[in-house]
Amino acid sequence: MLPPKLANSIKNMISPETRDTIYRLFLTDGRRHWKGYAISFVFMGVMAGSTSGLAYLMGDVINRIFVEQNSAAIWILSGTVLALSIIKGFSSYGQAVTLAKVGNRIVADNQKRVLDRLLAQDVRYFGANHTAELMLRFNAGAQGARNVLNLIITSLGRDLLSVIGLTMVMILQDPFMALIGLLVMPIAVGGVRSLIRKVQKIFSREFHSAVQIMTESLEAFQGIRTIKSFTMEDPLRVRINGRIDALEKASNRMIRAQSQSGPLMEALGGVAIGLVVMYAGYGVLHAGRTPGEFFSVITALLLSYEPAKRLARLNIDMTSHLLGARMLFEILDMKAIEQDEPGTPVLQLKGGQIEFNDVYFGYRENEPVLRGLSFVAEAGKTSALVGPSGGGKSTVMSLIERFYEVESGSIAIDGQKTNEVTRRSLREAIGFVSQDVFLFSGSVRENIAFGRPSATEEEIIAAAKSAHAHDFIMTFAEGYDSRVGEHGAQLSGGQRQRIAIARAFLKDAPILLLDEATAALDSESEAEVQKALRSLQMDRTTLVIAHRLQTVVNADRIFVIDGGRVVESGCHDELVARRGRYFSFHQLQFAGQQERLSA
Template sequence: MFMSFQPLDRLRASMDKSESFSVLRRLFLADGRRHWKGYATAFAFMGLMAFSTAGMAWLMRDAVNTIFVTPTFWGVWMVALGVMGLSLVKGVSAYGQNVTMARVGNRIVADNQKKVFDHLLGQDISYFAARHTADISMRLQNGANSARDALNLVITSIGRDALSLVSLVSVAVVQDPSLALVAVVLMPAAVIGTRKLIKKAKSIFRKEFASGVKLSSITLEVIQGMRTVKAYGLEETMRGRVHTYVNDVERAANKLVRTQAKSSPLMETLGGFAIGGVILYAGYNVMFVGKSPGEFFSVLTALLLAYEPAKRLARFHVDLTAHVIGAHMLFEMLDLPAAETDDAARPSLPAGAGRVAFEDVVFGYRPGEPVLRGFNFVAEPGQTTALVGPSGGGKTTVINLIERFYSPASGVVSIDGNDVTQFNRHSVRALTALVSQDVYLFSGTVRENIGFGREGASEDEIIAAAKAAYAHDFIMGFENGYDTHVGEHGAQLSGGQRQRIAIARAFLKNAPILLLDEATAALDSESEAEVQKALQKLQASRTTIVIAHRLQTVVRADRICVVEHGQIAESGRHDELMARRGRYYNFYQVQFAHEHEQDAAGEVQAEEARLTA
C-alpha cells in the first residue's frame, strides 16, 4: 500500500539503546547547540522554580512551629510573606520557562521543516516514484515535531523535574537524614519498574506510525481519485479499507496510552509507601523522641511536592521513546543523498539554437530492464519532431532525459553539442518548456499559475502570454478574471482551460526547446482545436519535440520518428513514411480505419434517428 524509507521491521531492529543515544546526541549537537542561549534561559527559569518549590517546603517547618509550637505574630507574617514571595517567583519562572521553550521549540520545528523541504527539492524524480506522498508528509510533520519534543522533554526533565526532586529531597534530608533512605530505596525501584515498558512503547509506536501512514495514504488516494471511486462504485470497498486502518491506529494508540499509564500506578504505590513510612517515622519522633512537628510537616511537604517530578522522571524513557523514533525517521529522510544537489557547482548550459541529439543512449528505470537501447535521435532547431509508436516504447523517457529528470546509463544526450550531464540541471531546464497531458496547476489564482512560467513577470507579460495561448477570453469570463482560484490541481477548470493555462505558462517561459507530451490526448474535438491553435503559435521558431498517439496531430511535423523497443524503427515526413508502407503506415491505417468505422457508425445512428423521428 505504501513504500517507506526503511521497512519498519528493520527500523525496529535498528532502534536499540545506542541508536537512541545517537539520535539524542545528534539533536543536541545540531538543534540544541544552535539554540543553547534559549535553552540556557529556560534552564535558569527552571532552576528558580525548583528553588522556590524547595523553599516553600522548607518554610513549612517554620509555619507549623510559629503557629502551633511557639506562636508569634511577626513570625507568622514573615512565613506568610516568604511563601507569597516564593509563589510569585515560581509563577513568573513558570511563565518564562513555558514561553522560552515554546519559542525555541517552534523555531526547531520550522527549521527542520524547511531543511526537509529543501532536501526534497534536491531529490530526483525516481526518489518520489519510489515513495508514497503520505509517508513523506508524515515524516516531514511528525519528524520535525519529534525533534522538538525530544529536546524539550530532556531539558525539562533535567531542569525542572530533576532539579526540583534534588532540591526537595535535600530539604527532607537536611530536616532528617534518615529519610534519605526512602529516596535511595524506592526511587530506583520505580525507574527499574518502567524499563520493561520502554521496549513495549517502541514497538507500539512503530505500529501506530505504520498504520497512520497507511491511513493517510488510502485517504489521500480516495480523495484524489474520487471520480474513479464513484464511477466504479467503490465506496464500500474504500470505506472498509479506511475503517480497517482507522481501527488499527485506534488500537495502537490505546495500547500506547495503557503502556505509558502503567508508570503512574507504579509511582502511586511507591509514593504511598514512602509517605506512609514518613508518617510513621516522623510521628514516632514527635511523640516519643521530642522532635518538633514543624520538621515532620516540612519533610512531608517536601515528599508530597517531590511526588509529581518523581513520577515524570520515572516515565521519562517511556515518553522519550516515541519522540526519538520520530526524530530518527526525520534523520533517515535527511541522510538520504540528494541526487540533484551534486551538480550545483557545475557550469550553466549556454543558450543556443536548441539542437537536441541522442547518441547511443541506453537507459532503464530498473536494473536489467532497459527502456532505451542504443537510442539515436536528432531534433533540429526551428523544426517540429514527432515521436510516435506503441506505449512502452520509450517516447516519454526521451523527454525525461532531456529534462534531466534521469541520467542515461550510457551514451550522450546533448543540446547544441553540449552533454547535458556536464551542466547543472537548473540551466538545462531553463532552456525547455514542458506541456504534458497531465497538466499540474498549483492551488492559487490563474495569474499565479501562468506567472510560474517566469519569476518576476509583469501583469502585461502574463496577459500577453494568456492571449497568445487563446486563454484570455475565457479567463476574463470568470467573475474574478485573473484572480480566479483554480482549485486543487485545477479542479475548477475544464481540461481545455487547464491546457491553455499550461501553454500560457510555456509562452511566458519563452524557452528555445518545447516539449509536448500528449498535450491534447485527453481533450474533446472542440477543445483540441483551440489548444492546437495555441500550440502551433507556440511552436514557431522553436525546437519542438511532440509525443502523440493520435497521428493526425503530427502529420505536419517536419520529421516523424517511430519509436519501438527503445529504438527508432523509421523516420521521415508523413508522406515519405506513408510511401514506404512500413510501421508508420500500419499505425496510420489501423488508427484511421478505426476512426472511419466510428464515423460511419455515427452516421448510421444519426440516419436511424432521423427516420424514426
C-alpha cells in the same frame, strides 16, 4: 552522585540507538540554540529553588506560628511565601515562553532542511515513496527533534533540579526521613525499564498503521471519481475501517503500556509517604521532634512526587518523539541526488539541437524501456515522436530534463552533454506541457505565473490569450483570482490544459517539449491552440509527442519509436510513401476516422 546500581539501571534503559539520536540532537539543534536553552534552564532553576524554598519554609510556618504563636512571624513568613510564589510564577512563564520559541524555531528549521533535502531528490525517489509517508516524515521528524530536546531540558532543569532541591530540604530537616523517601527511586526505575521495549514495539507498529491509513485515505480522496464510477465505496470503507480499528487497538495497547508506570509510582509514593508519616509521627509524639520538621519533609516529599514520576517515565514519553527524530535524520542523511558538483558549467544554448546517442534506460532493473535510442532533433525545427504506447516516447521527455539519468549512451544539447551541465540551466531552457496537467491549489493567475514568477499582470494575460484561455477565465466570478481547487478539480480537462499551455507561453523557453499537449481539448479548441502552438514553435526547437497523427503531419521530421528504438524517420510524405510502420499507424487512424464520418 547516583548509586552504581541505579546508574547502571538508567544506562541500560537507554539503548545505543537512543543515545546516538540524543547525542546528535544536542550536537545539531541543541548547539544551535544553546543560548535559548540556557536561559530556559536558568528560569527552571529559579522555579526549582522557589519550590524547595516553599517546602523548607513550611517547617518555620508550623513551628513559629502554630507552635510558638509568634505573631510577627505571620507577616514575615507570609510575605516570604508570597514573594517565592510570585518569583516561581514569573519563572514558569519565562521558561515556557523561551522553550516554546526555541522549539518552534527548531521545527521551522528542520522542516526547511527536510524540504531542501527532499527537493534535491530525483523523480525516481518520489515514485518509490508514497506521499502520505513523506508528509508524516516531514511533520513528525521536525516535531520529534523539538520534543526530545524539550523533554530532556525540562526533565533536567525543572524535574531533576526540583527533586534535588526538595531532597536537600528533606536532608536538612531529617536525613533519615529523606532516606525513606529516596528508597523508592531505584524500585521505580527498575519497574519502568521493562515497559520501554514494549512501548517501542507498539509505537513502531502504530506508526506503520497510521501510514497505511493516511495512504489509503489520501488515494481514496484523490481517486473519488474512479471510486464512485466503480461503486467501490463499500469495499473501500471496509478496508480502511479495518485499518482504523487495528490502529485503535494498537493505541489502546500503547496507553495501557504507558499507564502501567502510573500505578507503580502511586503505590511506591504511598509507601514512602506512609513510612515517613509513621516515623515522623513517632518522632514528634515520643522523641521530642518539632511538628515543623515533619510538615516540611512531608511537603517536600509531596512536591517531589510529580517531578520524580515524570523523570521515571522520561524514556517512555520520549519513545514516539525519538522515532520522529530518527525519521528526520534518515531524510537529512540522504544523498542530495540532484545537487550539482561545484564548478559544474551552465548550459550554453546556441540553437537548441537535441541529440540522443545510443541511449539505454529502464525504470526497473533488467526491464529496459529504451534500447539504444538515437536521433537528432534539429535546432529551431519541430520534431515529432510517434509510435505505440509503451515505446518510450514520454521517457524521452523525462530524460531530456534529467528527471532520470540514462544508464548508458548520452544526451546532448548543442553538443553539451546534459549530465555535464547544471540541472537548473538545463531546465530553465525548456518549456514543458504534458498530457497529465498538474495545477497547484492556488488561483488561475498563480498557476500561469509558475512559468515566470516575475511576470507582470499584462504578461500573464497575454500568455493566457495566446493559449486561448483568457475568454473562459473571464467567465469566472473572480477572473484570474479564481481558485482552481486541488489538482485543478474546479476546471474541466480542456481548461486545465490551456492554463498549462499559458504557463509554457509565459516561460518563453527556447526548447519546447509537448507531450500530447492538446489531447484533452475538443476539436474546436484544439484547432485554436494548435495555431497558438505553431506561433510558439517558431524559431524554437520543439519535440512533440502525439498519438493523433494529424497533429504532427506538419513536423519537420517525424521519428517512429517502437521497442525503445527509432525504427523510421522522415517527414510525413516520405514516411507515408515508404509504407512502413508510420504508414500502418496512418492507415489505422484515418481509416477509423473515415468509418466514423461515413457512419
